[in-house]
Amino acid sequence: MSDIALEGGPNMPAGxxxxxxxxxxxxxxxxxxxxxxxxxxxxxxxxxGLFAVLLSGGFLAxxxxxxxxxxxxxxxxxxIRLPVDFASISAGVTPEALSGAKGDExxxxxxxxxxxxxxxxxxxGEEGQSLLSEGAWLSLRSALQAxxxxxxxxxxxxxxxxxxxxxxxxxxxxxxxxxxxxxxxAQDRVKTGFSTIFLSSSDSTDPTVVGIWGAFKGTLLTMxxxxxxxxxxxxxxxxxxxEYAPRNRWTDLIEVSINNLAAVPSIIFxxxxxxxxxxxxxxxxxxxxxxxxxxxLMTMPVIVIAGRNAIKAVPPSIRDAALAMGASxxxxxxxxxxPLAMPGILTGAIIxxxxxxxETAPLIMIGMRAFISSPPSGFTEPATVLPVxxxxxxxxxxxxxxxxxxxxxxxxxxxLMTMNATAIYFRNRFERRW
Amino acid sequence: xSTPIIALIxxxxxxxxxxxxxxxxxxxxxxxxxxxxxxxxxxxxxMFLWVVIPAMIxxxxxxxxxxxxxxxTVLEAPAxxxxxxxxxxxxxxLREISGLxxxxxxxxxxxxxxxxxxxxxxxxxxxxxxxxxIALLLAIAGAxxxxxxxxxxxxxxxxxxxxxxxxxxxxxLIAIFTTFGIVVSLLFESLLFFxxxxxxxxxxxxxxxxxxxxxxxxxxxxxxxxxxxxxxGTIFIGAIIAMIVAVPLGLMCAIYLTQYAKPRLRAWIKPxxxxxxxxxxxxxxxxxxxxxxxxxxxxAASVGIxxxxxxxxxxxxxxxxxMIIPFVSSMADDSLAAVPQSxxxxxxxxxxxxxxxxxxxxxxxxxxxxxxxxxxxVSRAIGETMIVVMAAGLAANLTLxxxxxxxxxxxxxxxxxxxxxxxxxxxxxxxFALGLTLLIVTLILNIIALRVVKKYREAYx
Numbered sequence: 001m002s003d004i005a006l007e008g009g010p011n012m013p014a015g016x017x018x019x020x021x022x023x024x025x026x027x028x029x030x031x032x033x034x035x036x037x038x039x040x041x042x043x044x045x046x047x048x049g050l051f052a053v054l055l056s057g058g059f060l061a062x063x064x065x066x067x068x069x070x071x072x073x074x075x076x077x078x079x080i081r082l083p084v085d086f087a088s089i090s091a092g093v094t095p096e097a098l099s100g101a102k103g104d105e106x107x108x109x110x111x112x113x114x115x116x117x118x119x120x121x122x123x124x125g126e127e128g129q130s131l132l133s134e135g136a137w138l139s140l141r142s143a144l145q146a147x148x149x150x151x152x153x154x155x156x157x158x159x160x161x162x163x164x165x166x167x168x169x170x171x172x173x174x175x176x177x178x179x180x181x182x183x184x185x186a187q188d189r190v191k192t193g194f195s196t197i198f199l200s201s202s203d204s205t206d207p208t209v210v211g212i213w214g215a216f217k218g219t220l221l222t223m224x225x226x227x228x229x230x231x232x233x234x235x236x237x238x239x240x241x242x243e244y245a246p247r248n249r250w251t252d253l254i255e256v257s258i259n260n261l262a263a264v265p266s267i268i269f270x271x272x273x274x275x276x277x278x279x280x281x282x283x284x285x286x287x288x289x290x291x292x293x294x295x296x297l298m299t300m301p302v303i304v305i306a307g308r309n310a311i312k313a314v315p316p317s318i319r320d321a322a323l324a325m326g327a328s329x330x331x332x333x334x335x336x337x338x339p340l341a342m343p344g345i346l347t348g349a350i351i352x353x354x355x356x357x358x359e360t361a362p363l364i365m366i367g368m369r370a371f372i373s374s375p376p377s378g379f380t381e382p383a384t385v386l387p388v389x390x391x392x393x394x395x396x397x398x399x400x401x402x403x404x405x406x407x408x409x410x411x412x413x414x415x416l417m418t419m420n421a422t423a424i425y426f427r428n429r430f431e432r433r434w
Numbered sequence: 435x436s437t438p439i440i441a442l443i444x445x446x447x448x449x450x451x452x453x454x455x456x457x458x459x460x461x462x463x464x465x466x467x468x469x470x471x472x473x474x475x476x477x478x479x480x481m482f483l484w485v486v487i488p489a490m491i492x493x494x495x496x497x498x499x500x501x502x503x504x505x506x507t508v509l510e511a512p513a514x515x516x517x518x519x520x521x522x523x524x525x526x527x528l529r530e531i532s533g534l535x536x537x538x539x540x541x542x543x544x545x546x547x548x549x550x551x552x553x554x555x556x557x558x559x560x561x562x563x564x565x566x567x568i569a570l571l572l573a574i575a576g577a578x579x580x581x582x583x584x585x586x587x588x589x590x591x592x593x594x595x596x597x598x599x600x601x602x603x604x605x606x607l608i609a610i611f612t613t614f615g616i617v618v619s620l621l622f623e624s625l626l627f628f629x630x631x632x633x634x635x636x637x638x639x640x641x642x643x644x645x646x647x648x649x650x651x652x653x654x655x656x657x658x659x660x661x662x663x664x665x666x667g668t669i670f671i672g673a674i675i676a677m678i679v680a681v682p683l684g685l686m687c688a689i690y691l692t693q694y695a696k697p698r699l700r701a702w703i704k705p706x707x708x709x710x711x712x713x714x715x716x717x718x719x720x721x722x723x724x725x726x727x728x729x730x731x732x733x734a735a736s737v738g739i740x741x742x743x744x745x746x747x748x749x750x751x752x753x754x755x756x757m758i759i760p761f762v763s764s765m766a767d768d769s770l771a772a773v774p775q776s777x778x779x780x781x782x783x784x785x786x787x788x789x790x791x792x793x794x795x796x797x798x799x800x801x802x803x804x805x806x807x808x809x810x811x812v813s814r815a816i817g818e819t820m821i822v823v824m825a826a827g828l829a830a831n832l833t834l835x836x837x838x839x840x841x842x843x844x845x846x847x848x849x850x851x852x853x854x855x856x857x858x859x860x861x862x863x864x865x866f867a868l869g870l871t872l873l874i875v876t877l878i879l880n881i882i883a884l885r886v887v888k889k890y891r892e893a894y895x
Binding site: 038039041042044045046048049050051052053055056057059060063066067070232233234236237239240241244245253254257258259260261263264265266267268269271272274275276280297300301304328329330334354355357358359360361364365369387388390391394402405406409412413416417420424 | 591595598599601602603605606607608609610612613615616619620622623682683686687689690691693694695703705706707708709710712713714715716717718719720721723724725756759760763787788789790792793810813814816817818819820823824844847848851852865866869872873876877880884
């Protein structure tokens with residue numbers, strides 16, 4: 001400012017005295033201090049902004065690191081090598097019977113639980129049973145299913161250790177349990193390592209044998225229904241509203257409903273599913289088909305809104321060119337506009353699906369919170385989904401569930417991040433700026 | 435034969451007729467001066483639609499009608515005479531029979547059910563065969579009709595496009611049906627609730643204890659449905675604590691990212707914030723319950739605040755605030771971007787520092803948009819369920835102490851609808867009344883917010 005005042009001086013002699021005086025004010029000590037404090041305020045403000053960004057990023061990092069740190073233990077499991085003599089309980093059951101058509105019935109006649117308990121007592125003394133997980137017999141069963149010829153043999157199998165031993169092996173320091181663990185280590189009969197149990201089994205009351213496969217399969221079935229219903233309907237509705245809908249009261253009504261539906265809290269969709277699908281149509285409770293329908297209604301508006309934006313972004317010149325070549329209005333849209341808008345629609349659809357995948361509340365409303373110990377085999381079987389499974393495990397009192405819950409969260413987050421990364425890739429790779 | 439298999443057969447027939455129609459249309463050789471009105475593909479599609487649509491409509495209708503026929507046959511069987519008269523009891527027996535037949539019920543409760551299972555099975559088979567035959571006949575008849583229309587001057591494209599348009603309109607109408615379904619189901623159940631509990635007591639009552647009496651003489655379990663404590667808890671967590679966290683952080687994030695950050699930093703931070711928005715709420719809830727809540731309780735206990743609970747309003751509110759940050763940030767981002775560049779330039783040209791420009795010019799100019807964004811964020815926060823279900827308590831307290839436990843509308847909806855359900859008890863119906871209140875409040879907030887944002891956009895256009 002002082003520069004301007006000085007330059008202005010010679011041209012306007014009448015005011016030049018005041019201007020140099022003004023320049024003196026601008027360079028005076030008070031003014032310099034004022035400018036300095038303004039610059040300090042500037043730096044402070046900027047610092048506050050950076051602090052806000054770092055704090056928000058810090059929250060994310062803290063959340064992810066906490067979950068990953070707690071969850072890594074959930075993928076590993078302490079196992080104990082146990083000598084078992086299947087022949088002692090076979091009672092005439094042959095390998096052929098086990099592998100035959102009625103294998104399950106033959107398996108049911110075997111008292112595997114007693115076998116495990118007796119074997120543990122024989123190997124580790126009277127207390128031996130408490131070293132093993134309550135679900136240890138399940139490993140025996142899967143070993144037999146994998147290799148029926150074991151039934152006539154004496155063999156050694158790795159079975160899951162009890163929750164206490166598992167936690168001791170992962171660093172919990174209860175002296176009595178640590179002694180037991182040391183004894184096991186001395187016999188070289190214990191290992192802690194990556195375990196497929198967590199990825200391949202279903203819900204259980206015992207944290208040492210729980211897994212996410214059941215919930216994961218339920219999620220896949222539910223998402224399949226959601227995708228099949230929400231994507232075509234959302235895309236077609238977007239096409240209609242953007243390309244064909246006449247401007248009238250009905251169209252306004254449709255637009256208002258879609259915008260409102262996008263803002264309705266998800267739990268309200270759960271209430272809708274409960275009242276309409278379960279109580280009115282008498283559909284099966286806890287089934288992936290009902291969950292999928294409910295989530296589809298929730299996802300549809302998201303896809304419509306994303307789809308409309310994508311279609312709007314296609315320039316009118318494309319439509320005009322196609323019309324000029326003699327294409328019909330349907331041909332214009334389906335041959336030209338829609339393929340060009342597809343990356344945008346797909347991005348919106350993936351983001352909508354990712355949101356539905358993490359959704360918990362509406363599914364709790366329609367009863368997908370039941371205890372399901374076997375993976376669902378169809379769309380109408382009772383099932384649960386990954387987020388609900390996380391919610392259910394978070395309510396468990398047993399300490400062993402903490403790491404399992406975090407591990408399930410890690411799986412869910414990985415899945416979601418893959419979906420979001422795909423969406424971002426689509427957006428960057430295929431979206432065209434006109 | 436089950437309905438999906440018949441549907442697949444019909445679709446296969448449709449595919450075949452598409453090929454037939456297309457080949458026949460290409461084989462047509464119009465005389466000189468005439469040409470095929472529609473391309474062969476449209477003739478094929480026309481055939482396909484005539485084969486598939488009537489048969490599919492029939493199959494859908496049949497899947498609703500056939501069970502009625504089956505039930506009638508079962509009830510006409512001699513063994514059905516001992517069944518109870520029409521009503522809930524008989525429906526239960528019929529359900530049991532169908533359960534026994536498909537193996538989902540192991541043993542029957544009613545002896546008559548066991549005897550009727552074979553009758554039921556044959557009836558199901560019988561009507562499935564009838565349905566299959568009619569569906570196939572319809573498909574073939576449709577194909578036959580479509581073949582007779584196949585001529586060079588036939589406007590197959592226009593017909594197919596008409597069907598496409600009907601499909602498009604149908605897809606758009608689903609949104610209206612959903613809205614209608616939500617409103618009707620909530621209103622219907624809420625009206626049932628308000629027959630038992632007066633709306634006045636529900637909206638203004640200060641006492642919430644929805645347990646209904648197991649025995650008539652039980653003390654203190656008459657069930658009180660005054661929802662004010664829930665409304666307070668919802669506002670306290672969602673609109674006050676969460677916003678105290680989210681608004682300053684979100685706004686400052688938006689300001690820093692749009693005004694100060696270098697493009698390379700922005701390219702990293704923005705996806706990170708989007709990721710924060712993509713984390714499922716159940717994860718936030720678990721984080722709040724496992725990490726944040728105990729930390730806050732220990733802090734409160736060490737400072738000596740009375741009434742500190744491990745399910746504090748503060749834990750749920752803070753985590754919810756973190757969840758909302760990206761939302762507020764992106765709304766503020768949009769409104770800052772909408773402020774005309776000339777206003778910014780004018781302020782800078784007068785010698786204001788960037789921060790002065792932001793504080794004195796940009797933010798006041800963008801304020802309506804920011805306010806609208808905050809209102810949308812509030813409507814999102816009060817409808818949020820999992821964080822409060824996992825981290826907030828169940829005790830309906832009217833308190834100002836953020837370390838105490840409060841409960842929210844969504845928590846209570848989940849609480850009332852899980853566990854044993856009777857669909858006509860005041861307890862279950864109360865959940866729908868709460869849902870209706872929640873829906874109305876969020877919609878009003880949204881409408882106000884969108885109005886504010888729209889008005890403000892218009893002001894600069």
